[in-house]
Amino acid sequence: MLVIIRPSGEIALKSPRSRRNFEYTLINNIRNTIGGGKIWRSQGVILLEVNDNNANIEALSEVFGISSFSPVIAIKSNNLEDIVNKAKEIFAEIVKGKIFAVRAKRIGSHSFTSLDVERRAGEALYPYSKGVDLENPEVEIFIEIRNEMTYFYHKVIKGPKGLPVGVAGKTVVLFSGGIDSPVATWMMMKRGSVPIILNFNLGGDLHKELVLKELNMLKRWSGGHKLKIFIVKGTDVFIKLSQVERRSRVVMLKRVMYKTAEKLCEKTNAKSITTGESLSQVSSQTMANLYVTEYGIKYPIFRPLIGFDKEEIVDIARKIGTYKHSIKLPEYCAISTKARTSEDLNEILKNEERLNVDYEKILENSEVIEL
């Protein structure tokens, strides 16, 4: 089976060098997702040839950097008669009893126009059909002539767009296992970033199990990249936090998480931290508290959900398959405790000094898993 894969429009706008890099990363990601086949670039598109007709090409709809793809039939000819005959052979059955339209595209120089192809193939298929309607057809027939090759197809399957995972560097994701952080992870992957997952385990085996189930869903979108997960023993941190006033514990815990993420960035050469925070969603996510939480952190902090409503986040979580696991995660008391809406920076920094948390040690004691 042969498939034409169209990269996201954004990739075509890059300089030739960046474009080549992006396309090579995309090719690798496609190869790792499909697990084999021959794959090559050809004038703005990628062609994939797989021997097995049952190959799971549907998986391409979860590879970032793909705008759309189509299974095609190809002939090595750009002769108008050959094209019309082949179109009749392939599509007579498909237009049967249907209103159809032929769309043609050409790259290279030919003795005919795209309109000639549309007219001639349209005439040849007309007797089999219920008629032609260029505005609202029931079936669209596509004929793409690329120099000496001609490709025929009638399905255009949407890809997820975005950029190929791997082109934008690594980000350490603070991954709770709740609804939001898996969506934030997905959005960073959509922009080409490889996530390094940092989870503070606050709920033992059940928490770990749900986090891994969510990551298994996200893995499908990773373009074959392995996901590295650091699971920190939350109890170690809790013991320390018991020294802090109850109402400040949430922001303090968040700060410990950010500081640990900062350390993990250093160790893994990641260039940013990502969280699932959305402005004012809960008291620890007020602007004033976010300021205190991230104060002095050396790396940019990305919050792809900052302007999203909960319902919008839930819609994406359902689409990417993490929602059904996230909703099973109980609220853990240290996090659900109400925070002050505006923590005092100096107080928090004083507490931090007093607690003297060893972030290096936290990471050393974490469990590392690769999916």
Ligand SMILES: Nc1ncnc2c1ncn2[C@@H]1O[C@H](COP(=O)(O)OP(=O)(O)OP(=O)(O)O)[C@@H](O)[C@H]1O
């Ligand atoms: N146990 C945890 N381990 C790692 N990161 C966490 C943890 N808890 C929270 N975070 C980070 O802090 C962000 C905000 O968490 P919080 O619990 O305040 O809000 P939330 O809306 O419930 O987030 P989520 O739905 O992602 O759990 C999370 O999106 C995540 O990035």
